[in-house]
Amino acid sequence: MLDHLAYEAPKPKVIAGATGDWELVIGLEVHAQVASKAKLFSGASTTFGAEPNSNVAFVDAAMPGMLPVINEGCVALAVKTGLGLKAEINLFSAFDRKNYFYPDLPQGYQISQLYHPIVGEGEVIVDMGPGVARRVRIERIHLEQDAGKSIHDMDPHMSFVDLNRTGVALMEIVSRPDIRGPEEAAAYVGKLRQILRYLGTCDGNMQNGNLRADVNVSVCRPGDYEKYQETQDFSHLGTRCEIKNMNSMRFIQQAIEYEARRQIAILEDGGSVDQETRLFDPDKGETRTMRSKEEAHDYRYFPCPDLLPLEIEQGWVDDIAATLPELPDEKKARFVNDFGMTEYDADVLTAEAENAAYFEAVAEGRDGKLAANWVINELFGRLKREDHGITESPVNPAQLGGILDLIAKGDISGKIAKDLFEIVYTEGGDPAEIVEARGMKQVTDTGAIETAVEQVIADNPAQVEKAKQNPKLAGWFVGQVMKATGGKANPKAVNEIVAAKLGL
Ligand code: ADP
Ligand code: MG
DSSP, X not given: OOOTTSOBOOOOOEEEETTEEEEEXXXXXXXXXXXXXXXXXXXXXXXXXXXXXXXOOTTTTTOTTOOOOOOHHHHHHXXXXXXXXXXXXXXXXXXXXXXXXXXXXXXXXXXXXSSSOSBOXXXXXXXXXXXXXXXXXXXXXXXXXXXXEEEOSSOSSOOEEEOTTTTOEEEEEEEOSOBOSHHHHHHHHHHHHHHHHHHTSOOOOTTTTSEEEEEEEEEEOTTHHHHHHHHOOGGGSOOOEEEEEEOOHHHHHHHHHHHHHHHHHHHHTTOOOOOEEEEEETTTTEEEEEEEGGGOOOOOOEEOTTSOOEEOOHHHHHHHHTTOOOOHHHHHHHHHHHHOOOHHHHHHHHSSHHHHHHHHHHHTTSOHHHHHHIIIIIIIHHHHHTTOOGGGOSSOHHHHHHHHHHHHTTSSOHHHHHHHHHHHHHHOOOHHHHHHHTTOOOBOOHHHHHHHHHHHHHHOHHHHHHHHHOGGGHHHHHHHHHHHTTXXXXXXXXXXXXXXXXXX
């Protein structure tokens, strides 16, 4: 069994400064939109791209006297997420009001969970190459409402507000500061996204903002992080800055790199880093101050009087646990063990649950390595050329499996199989019937191959003489025979017969 606890930890990113080396320390707060059809406290729809202000219930618009009602489905999805991250589920949690004014938040507060989050400590194993992985601890996951959207670029004199997003359920997934470099941060978001998509609790669409991260960055000297790990005392770490609302893996990496170098320059200049919230400007590749600690909001959190504490039963949690699918780490380990494939191939095949299911349908009762090879190289390669995903594949697993069966039976060569694949891909149809109808069957009849070999030998006496001096030239005869038979001769038989007839 491939043991995911037996991985080696990757080295932290080191930046050489004028006064010595620096290491990076990163913690992420990921906001993941819960894949629920209705909002967290109202029945309004969460459909993306709807007409502005068409998905707004009275409670979302904060009409006087309206009361929030918890959406049980959202709670179930948060619990499922917690279980998927091997986290502790809190049977008692509660909602708090985080007070601040924002034009797209009509209530004047966001309902969140500060003191008693629904999910406690968990973990994400972040793969950084074969046998190398980082365990990133999850501190907590809490449920909260999203705000709406202010639109400033539609009119020169007015701003608009769209409340469609107001009140949509978010899971805030808070990591410990266990991430040690820009690539790791991107890989962490990627792995988290993959797990959420496997679980079906968030669609992970970063472009639509359904998954976005606040990135906390600090720098320290080599050895300091180990001291923090031993003691969990944050004073061993540097002061952090938080870069808000990142929804691109590439920008996350650029922002971390820039931010670390900015902090190092300040520290090496004898200054100190101010704890502040910053924004990344993708055009300039820089982060800049959004608000400093002095201006930081005092949110005056207090328990939301409109909602009772959330008390759930262990039996209900167990029922949800029973619905968990096989998750990426387990699936990957099983693919490596059962099919003897490389970790790299297993990564490709388990990237999305649909890819893995497709592969397993092809591999069932067949040679797993051959199936992996065909799914990854031929099918994925072909789909990629048209920017298609597996769900849009014109070739279904039964058809691809049919092609592999024809190879296994020796009916077609690997080369003809590729032509056949292209026909099935573009025209559809049953592979065995196509091979029959188009005369693509491999010639294994040695009599027919012998005749073809004899013909080539008779036509090329000069080449025969040369080949007798230099047996490597036999390959030329094999090529000629393959050409003469339209690539349908069994290559192994051709090789043997050519060698025999040339007396090699
Ligand atoms: P807040 O609620 O003020 O944002 P938290 O303590 O909840 O503060 O931390 C927010 C995030 O910042 C967490 O993901 C945490 O891991 C990360 N973090 C805390 N200290 C550091 C640090 N020194 N360097 C980098 N990240 C940090
Ligand atoms: Mg924060």
